[in-house]
Amino acid sequence: MIGFADRLAEITKKIKGASIIDEDFVKEVVRDVQRALLEADVDVKLVLELSKRIEKRALEEEPPAGVPKRDYLLRIVYEELVELLGGEKTEGLDIDLSRDVNVIMLVGLYGMGKTTTAAKLARYLQRKGYRVGLVGADPYRPAAGEQLRQLAEEVDVPVHVEDVDDAVEMAVKGVEALKDECDVVIVDTAGRDRLSEDLIDELREMAERIEPHEVLLVLDATVGQKAGDHAEAFHEAVQLTGVVITKLDTAAKGGGALSAVARTGAPIKFVGTGERVDDLEEFNPRSFVARLLGIGDIDELLRRTEEMLEEEEKAEDVLEGEFTLKDLYEQLEALSKMGPVDKLLQYVPGMGGGRNVRKISQITEERLKKYKVIMDSMTEKELENPEILNKSRIRRIAIGSGTSERDVIELLNHYRMMKDVIEDIQSGRIPRIGGELGR
Ligand code: GDP
The missing domain is CATH 1.10.260.30 (Signal recognition particle, SRP54 subunit, M-domain)
Known part of the structure; x- marks a missing residue:
């Protein structure tokens, strides 16, 4: 089935190729955007609000002189999607040095990139000057602890993998062991192949015990529509404070993330852009939406429109x-x-x-x-x-x-x-x- 990102890219193509942008065309585009969002499981009410706003703006706002109507329409769609993702600003992590220790819990299914992200975050925070430690909490896969140890060594941060077979115990002991020497402790929890009761129960109990300040859901960009359900299930158990989208360096565009955000209200905070520990970026809604829409040159488009708007204001001043x-x-x-x-x-x-x-x-x-x-x-x-x-x-x-x-x-x-x-x-x-x- 055709994915969300592809749908948006199609819409972009349609707008760019349009010769006349009239009311009918605007309505058609709005319907396309609606369909794409609904298919991506974005909340119906949200979709209606968003599409209404796009339609109203597209029909009422005059593009500045020199900006083709289709560029302006594209800009409106883009802006409203950015808004849906939480606006222009990126939310940082809740870290407070007056706390005994700051606990970040990473949750997600197997293979999403949780362990890799734990190491990436450790490096990211270390660069910001924090003393960071890593805790392994996966008793089911012996290799998981080893993988975390290797990554910790690469990033050069302390790591604790308690030798017990209970995930909650591993997390509690780990945080306990590292909290004196660290400002921030990142707990890499165990995943499962798919969503299951016992995973949810385990995470819930763990969160109650270690009281994390941040709970980040690690989602891989290839997860499509299921992302909404996943996010919701995790959210119910452990109150997500953010989402990390991994593997954005692959062909996958991460459209599913939009439903995760829409369904939980948890903002995307970081994106993973490769397998190395340095490949982590703070989430930038602008470039993310540009990618979803399949427009590489969104900044250029926006800059030009901005310039024209300024010129128009100047002309207004002259008239005054x-x-x-x-x-x-x-x-x-x-x-x-x-x-x-x-x-x-x-x-x-x-x-x-x-x-x-x-x-x-x-x-x-x-x-x-x-x-x-x-x-x-x-x-x-x-x-x-x-x-x-x-x-x-x-x-x-x-x-x-x-x-x-x-x-x-x-x-x-x-x-x-x-x-x-x-x-x-x-x-x-x-x-x-x-x-x-x-x-
Ligand atoms: P976990 O099971 O959720 O802990 O997932 P892992 O951290 O073990 O990652 C699973 C696979 O995805 C590994 O091969 C990672 O190298 C790879 N991976 C993780 N993040 C990224 C990313 O941002 N980009 C790419 N290309 N690969 C990634």
Whole structure:
């Protein structure tokens, strides 16, 4: 069956390939997102809330000028998924040095990467300056203790594997043995091949005895829809405080994690990205969702939208106050960063009508460059109020910028035309239509 991550990647592809983003299309996308989330076992109520928000935003919000509607729609889907995963911030571990000892308990089924993660976390915390110790609590697999000892040696932290055949006893004795020399003790519990009553009972009892400050569920990225059920069962027994997704370096995208988070409310705190003890990263919702959506360049997409939003705000500012040569300069600078002039004029507010507007739109890029050089030779005061320029200053500016007096005067004429247009818009003589052009 097609997985959650694949579904999201399909949606991304659909949005990217769309030629028209109208209400029908938005609704279709929202339905697709709903279906993907429901299939991933995300709570129905949550799915409805999320899809409603996506639909509302997609239909109501205007993308900033220069950002295609489909990029903006993708951004909305992305943002809402990030929100579902707990927002932009990553939650750290609850560690308090005033405690006798901080106990972190790792739970999960066999093969998920629990033992490896225990060692990775030890290294991570050790790098932060904590004294860390590892405790083995798996009496069922003799090899488990040995594996933990080797990893502890590699990370160079103390380890305790009590030689008894009771998991709870191993955990209690281990914490006891290490708590004096450690700030943080990480307990690597025993798993099972699948969820079972006795595992749940064992963990519950263990948690009651060692009173962990953090209980992290270790989930491997390949666990799909079952992740929700697993997480819930563990959560009922031992109140999860976080999730670690391992094996994100493989082809698996970890879509199941979303259901684990949605069902338990426990945030993803770390991700495992390889077999080595250094391959642990703090969870980053942005890159995780980008991966789920199958977009590698989400930051680029967001950055561009952000820039355009800023430009739009600047244009709004211009419309509010006195239009100075400095504003023109800023606009020209923005324009020259963005590309060909005709496309760019959409950013200039009110580029909708009038003879002056048509004239301004005929400014070539070469001239824009010249204007910038000229303005670089002006003083701050002159930029604020070009009316103070007299003949001799115009001559000096022309010499200073390696242009001619005619060029300077031409720029001033353009400025006056722009100023007129802006004033017309401010007084309501020309409607503000800048936003709708060129999409
Ligand atoms: P446990 O049974 O839950 O303790 O799982 P282990 O820690 O023994 O890990 C099971 C297997 O998964 C081992 O071969 C690990 O090397 C591997 N593994 C664990 N974490 C990662 C990871 O982030 N990436 C990859 N590629 N392999 C991992």
